[in-house]
Amino acid sequence: MKLDTEKRWELIDKLARETVEYGAEKTTITTVLAELTVKPLTGIPFAVAVLYGFWAFFNAFAGFFTDGFFVPLFDEHWLPWLQRVFPLEGSWLYYVFVGEPGAQNSFEAFGILTSGLFVALGVVFPAIVAFYLVITILEDSGYMPRLAVLVDTVLHKIGLHGFAVVPMILSLGCNVPGVASTRTLETKKQRFMMMVLLSIFIPCGAQIGVMLSLIPEYFGYIMLYLLAGFFLFGYLLDRIIPGKSPEIMTDVPPFRIPTVSNVTRKLGVKVKGFLTNAIPFVLLGVGLVNLLYLGGVISRLSNFLAPVITGWFGVPKETVAPLIAGFLRKDLAVAQLTAIQMSNFQLITSVVLISIYFPCIATFSMIIKEGRRSGGVIKVLGGSLLTLGAVVFLWGGLLHLIGILLGVA
Amino acid sequence: MSKRTFSSLLALMGVLTVIPGLLGIMLSLTGSSFTWGIITFAGEFVLWRGLILTAAGALFLVAINEANPVQKRAQAVLASLMIWIVGGMEILSVVLSSVPGEGARWLTTLEGFIASYQEPVIPSILLLPITLGLVLFIYLDGGKNEGKE
Numbered sequence: 001m002k003l004d005t006e007k008r009w010e011l012i013d014k015l016a017r018e019t020v021e022y023g024a025e026k027t028t029i030t031t032v033l034a035e036l037t038v039k040p041l042t043g044i045p046f047a048v049a050v051l052y053g054f055w056a057f058f059n060a061f062a063g064f065f066t067d068g069f070f071v072p073l074f075d076e077h078w079l080p081w082l083q084r085v086f087p088l089e090g091s092w093l094y095y096v097f098v099g100e101p102g103a104q105n106s107f108e109a110f111g112i113l114t115s116g117l118f119v120a121l122g123v124v125f126p127a128i129v130a131f132y133l134v135i136t137i138l139e140d141s142g143y144m145p146r147l148a149v150l151v152d153t154v155l156h157k158i159g160l161h162g163f164a165v166v167p168m169i170l171s172l173g174c175n176v177p178g179v180a181s182t183r184t185l186e187t188k189k190q191r192f193m194m195m196v197l198l199s200i201f202i203p204c205g206a207q208i209g210v211m212l213s214l215i216p217e218y219f220g221y222i223m224l225y226l227l228a229g230f231f232l233f234g235y236l237l238d239r240i241i242p243g244k245s246p247e248i249m250t251d252v253p254p255f256r257i258p259t260v261s262n263v264t265r266k267l268g269v270k271v272k273g274f275l276t277n278a279i280p281f282v283l284l285g286v287g288l289v290n291l292l293y294l295g296g297v298i299s300r301l302s303n304f305l306a307p308v309i310t311g312w313f314g315v316p317k318e319t320v321a322p323l324i325a326g327f328l329r330k331d332l333a334v335a336q337l338t339a340i341q342m343s344n345f346q347l348i349t350s351v352v353l354i355s356i357y358f359p360c361i362a363t364f365s366m367i368i369k370e371g372r373r374s375g376g377v378i379k380v381l382g383g384s385l386l387t388l389g390a391v392v393f394l395w396g397g398l399l400h401l402i403g404i405l406l407g408v409a
Numbered sequence: 410m411s412k413r414t415f416s417s418l419l420a421l422m423g424v425l426t427v428i429p430g431l432l433g434i435m436l437s438l439t440g441s442s443f444t445w446g447i448i449t450f451a452g453e454f455v456l457w458r459g460l461i462l463t464a465a466g467a468l469f470l471v472a473i474n475e476a477n478p479v480q481k482r483a484q485a486v487l488a489s490l491m492i493w494i495v496g497g498m499e500i501l502s503v504v505l506s507s508v509p510g511e512g513a514r515w516l517t518t519l520e521g522f523i524a525s526y527q528e529p530v531i532p533s534i535l536l537l538p539i540t541l542g543l544v545l546f547i548y549l550d551g552g553k554n555e556g557k558e
Contacts, residue, residue: 029547032483042487045464049491052457056498059453060505068509076512216453 034142034255038149047150050143054134059216061130062123062209070122074106079114096290107214108339116286119210119335120279127209128278131173132270133263140258140266144169149252158231159238159245160190167194171202174274175363178202179370189243192380193234195367196387199359201230206278206331211351214338218348225352229395237387277362278329285328289321289336298324312393314400314409315350316342326354328361345408349399357392410550416473419485422543423473426492427466429532433459449529458495462533465491482547489540496533 003011036042083089086098094101099111106118138144144166152162164185171178175198182194203211203226211219238245292298298321302309306317318340326333333354337347359367371380403409410418429448433455436443442451450459468488475481507525510517517525 027477027479029479029483029486032479033487036483036487042468042484045461045468046487046491048457048464049461049494052454052461053494053498056454056495056502060498060502064505064509068505069515072509072512072515 030255034146034252037143037146038252040150040153043146043150047147050138050147054138057134058127058130058208059212061133062126062212065126066123066209066213070118070126071105074114074118074122075104078117079103079106079109082113092294095294096287099290107335110286110290110336110339112283112286112290115335116283116332119286119329119332120282123213123335124206124209124278124282124331125274127212128173128205128274129267129271131205131208132267135169135173136263136266136270137258140256140262142253142255145250145252148250154231156245158234159193160185160234161245161248163248163250164190164194167198168202171198171204172208173205173270174278175199175202175204175359176277176366179363179366182370186246186248187244189241190245191370192383193237193241195370195380196237196384197230197234199363199367199384200356200388200391201226201233203355204330204360206329207334207355210331210334214335215347215351218344218351222348222351222355225348225395225399226355229356229391233387233391233395241383281360281362282329282332285325285332288328289325292324293321312400313349313353313396314403315346315353316340319350319353322350322354323357326360327358327364330354330360343408345403345406349396349403349409352399353392353396356388356395358388410546412478415481418543419469419473419481422485422488422539423466423469425466425539426462426469426488426536430459430462430464430466433462433532435459444529447528447530448532448535450531452531458531458533461491461495462536465489486544486547489544492533492536492540496531496537499531499534500537 037046082098083101083103086094088094089101095111097111097113099109099114103109103114106114106122109115138147147169148162148165150162151165155161155164166184167178167181170181178198179195182191182198185191185194203223208219211222289298301324302317302320305320309315309317309319319337319342322333322336322340325336334351337350337354340350342350358364367384368377368381371377400409429450432443433450436450437456437459442449442455444451465488468484468491472481472484472488475484503525507522508516510521
């Protein structure tokens, strides 16, 4: 038996009348508060306050550990000790593991055991713990679905729905779980769009941690430019890619106080994942870039790509080395940028380029894996690379143009 | 507490919150900072703090005309929560930055530690105890009538 929509609703009404009992609704401050957080007029200012709290916590927590303890540990104790005891000063082995012999701090040394360990443990680790702690509390308190309802209207403009905010926020921690969580989206079109947009425009927590630590004054501008790109290219992709963007219905749970045991358990799982997956990549990245430097590959690549890097994007040709390192770890690449002599605007452009030019290797692998579910690996990967190429040249070039017009590039 | 007294309290809270909020926005847009007595408008995120305080103050003021008492109280609680987020994060930041020392010194000196807690402070820290009292009152007094409206 096939019923049309009207008959189906009539049947639903009839079943509901016969089976559902309605009691008197009890209005409490908590229930009204729950409603207020999903109404745009009150919900948006509250969401701004929550996001402010998020970043303020991130800053305070990561700053406490990085500047307060890891910087003195690495710069005053670890680096001088390593420079004293590591044999074969001046050899390639010393250069790869310890870095520049006369370096004064762990950022400038750029060896596997100096900058590699410092970036991974001293900068990124506290940032990741802070990020996942807040995310877990927001998830367990029931605020996350409310945020999804709030941003639903905005995300509909680019063919997504409110729950796309979950992969977005997860990607702010790490793009890998962000891309994995796109499988909760309804259609292949939505999954593809989200994977591409996340891997290009959403910087991971590690990268954000390094940006906040090294260039906090430009962080807001960089995020604003990336977010503008997310929505503009999302809008264009929605128009170009065939497929549907259906409406969804979602259950918004009541507010709950998160339990300490649940939060610590979830935090433990997420942090363990970071320690086992990310740290080897950071160390490998430093080692690889150092070997490429020693072999003269970076110098040759810089000269080869100089016309595009300096002419189109307006950044120094030395940016090629961080761009290569960025394929392994973007946080590491941003850290490398600060050692290159360039203007403030060039630094902003370089950080944007590192974010948008290519996803890191871990995200890239996840796109290949998830591509199977979203229309086939070749189709997804081909589409992603095509979009990536277009975005890098258009969005990176546009930033250079803005700089020229403002007289700062 | 009578409806009129409660509304007057909300009006007072609204004004006390909106004024520093707007001042914070104006100062951040002009790129300047300002300190008056124990209150300061300086540091990172002045604009964001200003925007949040202005929105919280507006919520207090809008709640005055709200006919439904539960709705009225909930709006005041939401505004207070926004102030707590700003004030709470500032306190956390002050506490965490008061512990480490400088250079090779791991922990700060006792003088340095105490100096970290000296005024001036941002407005939301001063509003924090007032809103704590307000929310406590709302739950103790208003809770008696919950569900009856």
